Amino acid sequence: MSGTTTALKPPEDARAPVRHPDAPAPGELLDAHNHQCFGCGDQESGLLLRARAGEGVAVTAEFEVRPVHQGAPGLAHGGLLSAALDETLGALNWMQRVIAVTGRLETDFARPVPVGTVLHLQARVTAVHGRKIYCTATGRIDAHDGPVAVRADALFIEVRVDHFIQNGRAEEINAAIADPDQAKLARVCEVNQ
Numbered sequence: 001m002s003g004t005t006t007a008l009k010p011p012e013d014a015r016a017p018v019r020h021p022d023a024p025a026p027g028e029l030l031d032a033h034n035h036q037c038f039g040c041g042d043q044e045s046g047l048l049l050r051a052r053a054g055e056g057v058a059v060t061a062e063f064e065v066r067p068v069h070q071g072a073p074g075l076a077h078g079g080l081l082s083a084a085l086d087e088t089l090g091a092l093n094w095m096q097r098v099i100a101v102t103g104r105l106e107t108d109f110a111r112p113v114p115v116g117t118v119l120h121l122q123a124r125v126t127a128v129h130g131r132k133i134y135c136t137a138t139g140r141i142d143a144h145d146g147p148v149a150v151r152a153d154a155l156f157i158e159v160r161v162d163h164f165i166q167n168g169r170a171e172e173i174n175a176a177i178a179d180p181d182q183a184k185l186a187r188v189c190e191v192n193q
């Protein structure tokens with residue numbers, strides 16, 4: 001059952017999430033955090049997931065399941081559905097203006113998802129404790145109020161930009177440092193740390 005492991009249950013003294021005053025307005029399309037990202041970037045074989053700001057500390061996203069996303073014939077691959085949930089949860093960073101990475105992600109697969117489906121995703125932060133951000137997401141079939149196909153609970157951990165600079169391959173990191181959009185994103189988020 002989702003959300004029952006200790007690591008995914010916020011402690012008693014966790015605080016409510018706070019929407020950053022400069023967070024994008026509800027409905028605003030969110031930028032890709034990296035154009036080469038498998039989830040939100042523009043790679044043809046990727047998810048091409050597009051996320052929008054929601055109310056509060058929440059986002060929505062859409063992911064069209066294409067033939068390249070198959071596992072069983074005609075059905076979406078479960079790992080890619082988890083990736084779509086993970087990417088949507090990652091977009092919550094924009095609403096708090098922090099940089100956080102997935103520490104734990106627990107997915108429930110409730111229904112098979114046929115190729116051709118547009119998965120409507122919703123994610124929100126439920127609690128924050130120090131660097132730990134507790135969040136949850138659902139993916140519904142073909143409509144924002146369609147049947148729930150997948151859901152996830154996750155724990156994201158806030159990191160500094162150094163996390164990427166120290167761990168990423170030099171080729172991509174150097175390109176990111178030279179990219180004004182990436183450098184701006186890193187600065188904006190670090191101001192809050």
Ligand SMILES: CCCCC/C=C\C/C=C\C/C=C\C/C=C\CCCC(=O)SCCNC(=O)CCNC(=O)[C@H](O)C(C)(C)COP(=O)(O)OP(=O)(O)OC[C@H]1O[C@@H](n2cnc3c(N)ncnc32)[C@H](O)[C@@H]1OP(=O)(O)O
Pocket residue numbers: 007033039086087090091093099100101102103104130131132155157159161164165173176177182183185186
């Ligand atoms: C100019 C250059 C530009 C560079 C780029 C700029 C900006 C980037 C912008 C955005 C990118 C951000 C995210 C990407 C967005 C979307 C993609 C979807 C999201 C992902 O796909 S992202 C990739 C997958 N993700 C990883 O690649 C993480 C690998 N991993 C690690 O890098 C470490 O593992 C880390 C950092 C997670 C923790 O390491 P650490 O040393 O900082 O943590 P530490 O030990 O201090 O723990 C602190 C507290 O978290 C608890 N805790 C820690 N880990 C836990 C776990 N796994 N489960 C449960 N609890 C955990 C501890 O129990 C403790 O809790 P307590 O405080 O209560 O004791």
